Amino acid sequence: MTTYAFAAVLFTLGIAGMALLPNLLRKLLAMNVMQVAVIVFFVSLAFKDGATVPILGQGGDPQAAEFMNPLPHTLMLTAIVVSVSTTGLALGLLVRIRSRFETLNERQLLDKLR
Amino acid sequence: MAEGHLISIGLLAAMVVSAACALAVKDLLTAAALFGAFSFLTATWFALLGAVDVAFTEACVGGALTTILFVSTAFRTSRRFD
Amino acid sequence: MGAPRHGGTRMRWLLGAAAFPALFLGLVLGMAELPEFGDPGSPASTHVSPRFIEDAAAETGAANMVTAVLADYRGYDTLGETAVIFAAGLGCLVILAAAGGRPNPPAPGMSHPFGSVILDTATRILVPVVLLFAVYVLIHGHISPGGGFQGGVLFGSGLIMMRLVWGPAHEGGTHRPDVTAFGPSLRGSLILACAGILGYAGIGLAAMAFGGEFLNYGTLPLGSDPAHVRELATLGIEAAVFLTVAGTVGVLFDTISIGMRESGVPLGSDRGPRE
Amino acid sequence: MRDVLPGLLVALPLVGAALVPLLAALFRRTTRAAALALHAAIFAAALGLFWSAAVAGPIRYAVGGWPGPWGIELWFDGLSTLIAVLVAGMACFASFAQTFGPDPDRTAPGSTPLREGLLRGALLLLVGGLLGIVATRDVFNLFVFLEISSLAAYTLVASGGGRSTVAAFRYLLAGTAAGSLYLFGVGFLYALTGTLNMDDLAARLPSVEADAALTVAVVLIAVGLSIKAALFPLHGWLPDTYVYTPTPAAGFIAAVMAKVSAYALLRLLGEVLAGTDAGAVVLEIMIWLGVAGVVAGGVLAVAQRAVTRMLAWSSISAMGMILIGVGMGSALAITGALFHMAAHALAKGCLFFGAGGIRALEDGDEVDRWAGLGSRAPWTLAALTVAGLSMIGIPPTAGFFSKYYLLSASITAGGPAGIAAFAAIILSSLLATVYFLRVLEAAWFRAPAEAERASSAAPAGPVLPRPLALPVVGLALLIVLTGIFARPFERHVLPDWETGTARIAAEAP
Numbered sequence: 001m002t003t004y005a006f007a008a009v010l011f012t013l014g015i016a017g018m019a020l021l022p023n024l025l026r027k028l029l030a031m032n033v034m035q036v037a038v039i040v041f042f043v044s045l046a047f048k049d050g051a052t053v054p055i056l057g058q059g060g061d062p063q064a065a066e067f068m069n070p071l072p073h074t075l076m077l078t079a080i081v082v083s084v085s086t087t088g089l090a091l092g093l094l095v096r097i098r099s100r101f102e103t104l105n106e107r108q109l110l111d112k113l114r
Numbered sequence: 115m116a117e118g119h120l121i122s123i124g125l126l127a128a129m130v131v132s133a134a135c136a137l138a139v140k141d142l143l144t145a146a147a148l149f150g151a152f153s154f155l156t157a158t159w160f161a162l163l164g165a166v167d168v169a170f171t172e173a174c175v176g177g178a179l180t181t182i183l184f185v186s187t188a189f190r191t192s193r194r195f196d
Numbered sequence: 197m198g199a200p201r202h203g204g205t206r207m208r209w210l211l212g213a214a215a216f217p218a219l220f221l222g223l224v225l226g227m228a229e230l231p232e233f234g235d236p237g238s239p240a241s242t243h244v245s246p247r248f249i250e251d252a253a254a255e256t257g258a259a260n261m262v263t264a265v266l267a268d269y270r271g272y273d274t275l276g277e278t279a280v281i282f283a284a285g286l287g288c289l290v291i292l293a294a295a296g297g298r299p300n301p302p303a304p305g306m307s308h309p310f311g312s313v314i315l316d317t318a319t320r321i322l323v324p325v326v327l328l329f330a331v332y333v334l335i336h337g338h339i340s341p342g343g344g345f346q347g348g349v350l351f352g353s354g355l356i357m358m359r360l361v362w363g364p365a366h367e368g369g370t371h372r373p374d375v376t377a378f379g380p381s382l383r384g385s386l387i388l389a390c391a392g393i394l395g396y397a398g399i400g401l402a403a404m405a406f407g408g409e410f411l412n413y414g415t416l417p418l419g420s421d422p423a424h425v426r427e428l429a430t431l432g433i434e435a436a437v438f439l440t441v442a443g444t445v446g447v448l449f450d451t452i453s454i455g456m457r458e459s460g461v462p463l464g465s466d467r468g469p470r471e
Numbered sequence: 472m473r474d475v476l477p478g479l480l481v482a483l484p485l486v487g488a489a490l491v492p493l494l495a496a497l498f499r500r501t502t503r504a505a506a507l508a509l510h511a512a513i514f515a516a517a518l519g520l521f522w523s524a525a526v527a528g529p530i531r532y533a534v535g536g537w538p539g540p541w542g543i544e545l546w547f548d549g550l551s552t553l554i555a556v557l558v559a560g561m562a563c564f565a566s567f568a569q570t571f572g573p574d575p576d577r578t579a580p581g582s583t584p585l586r587e588g589l590l591r592g593a594l595l596l597l598v599g600g601l602l603g604i605v606a607t608r609d610v611f612n613l614f615v616f617l618e619i620s621s622l623a624a625y626t627l628v629a630s631g632g633g634r635s636t637v638a639a640f641r642y643l644l645a646g647t648a649a650g651s652l653y654l655f656g657v658g659f660l661y662a663l664t665g666t667l668n669m670d671d672l673a674a675r676l677p678s679v680e681a682d683a684a685l686t687v688a689v690v691l692i693a694v695g696l697s698i699k700a701a702l703f704p705l706h707g708w709l710p711d712t713y714v715y716t717p718t719p720a721a722g723f724i725a726a727v728m729a730k731v732s733a734y735a736l737l738r739l740l741g742e743v744l745a746g747t748d749a750g751a752v753v754l755e756i757m758i759w760l761g762v763a764g765v766v767a768g769g770v771l772a773v774a775q776r777a778v779t780r781m782l783a784w785s786s787i788s789a790m791g792m793i794l795i796g797v798g799m800g801s802a803l804a805i806t807g808a809l810f811h812m813a814a815h816a817l818a819k820g821c822l823f824f825g826a827g828g829i830r831a832l833e834d835g836d837e838v839d840r841w842a843g844l845g846s847r848a849p850w851t852l853a854a855l856t857v858a859g860l861s862m863i864g865i866p867p868t869a870g871f872f873s874k875y876y877l878l879s880a881s882i883t884a885g886g887p888a889g890i891a892a893f894a895a896i897i898l899s900s901l902l903a904t905v906y907f908l909r910v911l912e913a914a915w916f917r918a919p920a921e922a923e924r925a926s927s928a929a930p931a932g933p934v935l936p937r938p939l940a941l942p943v944v945g946l947a948l949l950i951v952l953t954g955i956f957a958r959p960f961e962r963h964v965l966p967d968w969e970t971g972t973a974r975i976a977a978e979a980p
Contacts, residue, residue, distance in 0.1 A: 222687055222690070223655075223687060225683050225687070226659060226683050226684040226686065226687025226688070227684070227687075228683070228684075229681035229682075229683050229684035230659070230662045230663070230681065230684055231662060231663075238662070238665070239662070239663060239664050239665030239666075239675075240661055240662055240665040241665070242665060243540075243664065243665030243666055243675075244540050244541060244665055244666050244667075244671075245665070247541055248541070268535065268537075269535065269537050269541055269542050270535075270542065270543055270612075271534070271535050272481075272534040272535060272542075272543045272612065273543060273611065273612055273615050275485065276603065276612065276615035276616055276619055277615060279485050279488065279596060279599065279600075279619050280615065280618050280619050280622060282488070282489065282596075283488075283593070283596050283619055283622035283623050283626065284622055286488075286492065286589055286592055286593055286596065286623075286626060287593070287622060287623075287625060287626035287629070289589055290586065290589045290590060290593065290626050290629070290630050291626070291629050291630070291636065383496055386492060386493075386496050387493060387496055387497070389489075390489040390490070390492055390493035390496070391489075391493070392489075393485060393486075393488070393489035394486065394489045394490060394493070397482050397485055397486045397489070398486075400478070400482060401478075401482055401486070404475060404478050404479075408536055409474070409478060409532065409533055409534060409535060409536045410477075410478030410481070410482055410532075410534050410535070411534055411535040411536075412534075412535050412536030413535070414536055415536075
């Protein structure tokens with residue numbers, strides 16, 4: 001529960017930052033924090049007491065209780081890729097926006113768009 | 115590892131602090147560095163929970179690639195948040 | 197964009213002050229009812245995932261269960277993931293490289309490029325190691341942590357490291373003109389990324405041609421032991437992911453660090469734009 | 472055929488998305504023929520699946536040969552194949568429109584063959600993402616394809632440069648927040664049930680006892696998808712995105728993108744989570760938000776002077792109407808919602824292709840710019856008029872029947888929500904009359920201003936270039952055909968919601 005709550009803290013921090021920070025680059029940092037929060041949540045779901053890394057050692061008959069749940073790990077690999085892809089595309093957009101409007105501040109940008 | 119494991123809680127708290135700092139500082143390079151630290155802390159925590167693949171990827175992507183991309187953007191836009 | 201400016205911001209803070217604590221409280225209230233952290237008897241640990249732990253090695257030939265799920269049981273997700281990162285590369289090319297406009301000048305306080313003897317030597321030693329390690333990570337993916345994605349990012353990062361020290365491949369006139377040509381051009385990176393997606397989907401379609409479902413590697417005529425066939429095919433798709441990721445990382449870094457260029461120039465750096 | 476088409480439908484767009492830029496990069500020639508052929512093939516696959524699902528029943532397809540809940544399953548019933556046909560068909564028109572040029576303000580591809588190839592690749596990727604959402608039976612896989620479609624859409628939106636990049640960035644922030652909220656909700660569902668397969672979820676959810684956690688999951692998923700579907704208070708990204716997107720992409724994005732998210736809402740809330748208490752409450756709230764969206768979208772559309780912005784607000788109104796149908800959940804309401812998805816997609820595609828082209832060629836977007844267009848391009852304007860009449864809901868067009876079904880559903884539903892929905896739909900028709908007649912009156916009955924006449928004396932021919940005119944006229948024909956054959960369309964093409972649900976419940980593993 002404590003662990004889950006940390007994910008909630010990070011998620012709220014990220015999404016609030018996205019909505020409230022005025023600089024677009026900072027919004028993007030906040031977006032990354034939000035995405036990491038979801039990953040933290042899933043990885044904590046995969047944890048089992050007394051289990052080990054989900055890689056099979058030498059032979060043996062693996063039992064479900066002996067290894068961490070590999071499914072959330074897999075899903076989160078995909079989520080990390082999604083997060084870096086979104087960030088990359090967003091940074092490209094910011095370079096373009098900055099070259100056209102010469103600011104990355106949301107308020108100044110809205111003034112220029114008026 | 116029990117729920118209240120000190121290393122786990124400590125890492126999680128450090129993650130929250132570094133994330134908050136990354137969002138608060140004025141200088142973009144500092145923010146990117148703090149974000150890199152946040153990612154490495156997260157990766158360490160993942161490794162602690164036995165999610166080695168996720169930890170590896172988070173370290174590659176969050177710690178290295180995303181930070182590099184943020185710095186490259188700073189290079190072409192503005193070093194300070196305006 | 198007609199939102200009233202200052203009133204709008206204050207409004208947003210007020211709304212945020214109400215909404216985000218509510219979001220946090222809601223999340224925590226819901227989390228209180230979830231199965232205990234680390235409970236081996238939780239639905240997540242007992243319902244679907246045991247098969248991935250107990251049968252993965254026999255069914256897919258991968259000792260790393262994460263790789264087994266990633267590349268085989270949920271290989272379709274991974275194809276989607278590869279398409280996502282490809283989409284990012286495509287987007288940056290459209291937005292920056294293939295658009296009109298001038299390159300942004302370097303921002304104040306950021307000097308460029310920053311070569312020195314120490315950096316130069318360190319890179320010379322480090323980069324080959326990183327590139328080699330990337331390939332190792334790719335090949336070893338199904339018995340140890342790693343795989344195509346991590347390997348691709350490492351490979352791309354190795355190339356980025358060179359460009360950071362010696363200047364981007366397309367911005368001539370850096371302090372080591374003899375080595376700037378190393379690494380793929382922007383167009384080369386794009387071709388790599390496309391080839392990866394085509395390779396991945398091609399393996400999936402080949403499985404259909406041999407009578408299986410899309411991405412059902414078991415039907416490929418690569419041997420008699422189904423687990424071994426799946427292991428080989430997994431290596432194939434990991435290599436495809438590697439290509440796409442390495443190519444896209446190159447595209448992302450090049451487009452973002454160069455900024456905008458005159459129409460068509462960076463993509464045609466090896467030949468001029470031909471119209 | 473049934474064991475090949477599902478794989479082809481999801482694989483072809485992704486293959487094309489890589490193949491077309493590759494061809495462009497290698498040969499530096501136009502990729503129009505390759506892209507059109509791919510879109511046609513995808514459309515044929517969608518049609519084939521639709522036919523097959525209608526004749527021989529729904530298709531369950533285990534990708535990779537792994538059955539659910541371990542692997543990822545695709546599911547093709549009347550509902551998903553209908554939306555797939557809609558998406559693939561609109562994509563053919565959009566791909567055709569992508570040859571729109573020359574490029575006065577870089578709003579269209581064609582500057583260089585490579586740029587054209589990249590944009591065509593992005594469109595194919597968008598189609599692949601949307602078809603993936605439509606086909607999948609796995610909640611996490613839905614997230615992956617949601618992100619593919621989103622990233623491709625950001626690319627297409629931003630390809631206009633200038634203001635469109637700002638619009639794309641805001642869309643990106645909203646879309647990523649939506650995706651993360653949805654994924655968090657999926658995490659809750661996974662923690663509670665241990666599965667990601669929709670059938671398995673529907674089977675296991677009734678035995679879940681954690682009400683608060685389930686409520687949080689449902690709310691997170693509903694809010695996430697509602698942002699993508701532009702449900703009223705969460706619609707902030709939509710107007711700028713639709714207005715600043717280059718024309719060929721705008722016609723496609725405005726026509727189907729939000730609707731696929733509405734489809735996902737229908738699948739998840741109306742089917743998978745339907746048995747939960749929270750799901751029922753969320754659907755009830757959705758009706759009221761839909762009512763608010765219908766009214767607000769209509770009023771704000773009247774307030775706009777620029778035609779494309781007016782169309783964007785009218786889209787918010789239309790999405791509200793679709794979500795009213797989804798929220799009510801009766802067979803009649805779902806029929807109305809699906810009918811409106813089809814009718815509105817056809818009409819909005821037609822209008823955005825037309826209005827976007829006129830904006831580029833007349834160099835302005837105000838209603839006045841449309842003055843006198845009726846005499847210069849009677850066929851194009853006739854087509855746009857048909858689309859406008861369908862938006863208002865005049866009888867021979869498709870739009871009339873969708874509103875008719877939704878109105879009957881509101882009467883059947885009764886209660887305050889039903890009355891509010893009824894009133895809102897009637898009001899939306901009145902408001903649509905106001906804002907469309909203004910444009911049509913300018914186009915047909917007003918002479919262009921004197922200065923305009925002097926400059927526009929030369930181009931007396933058709934207003935729109937062929938790549939846009941053909942989609943506009945073709946879509947208008949489809950609107951009329953759908954309207955004339957509304958009854959057979961409803962009976963044979965639209966899926967039967969009640970039996971569909973029952974059949975799915977019986978087949979759950």
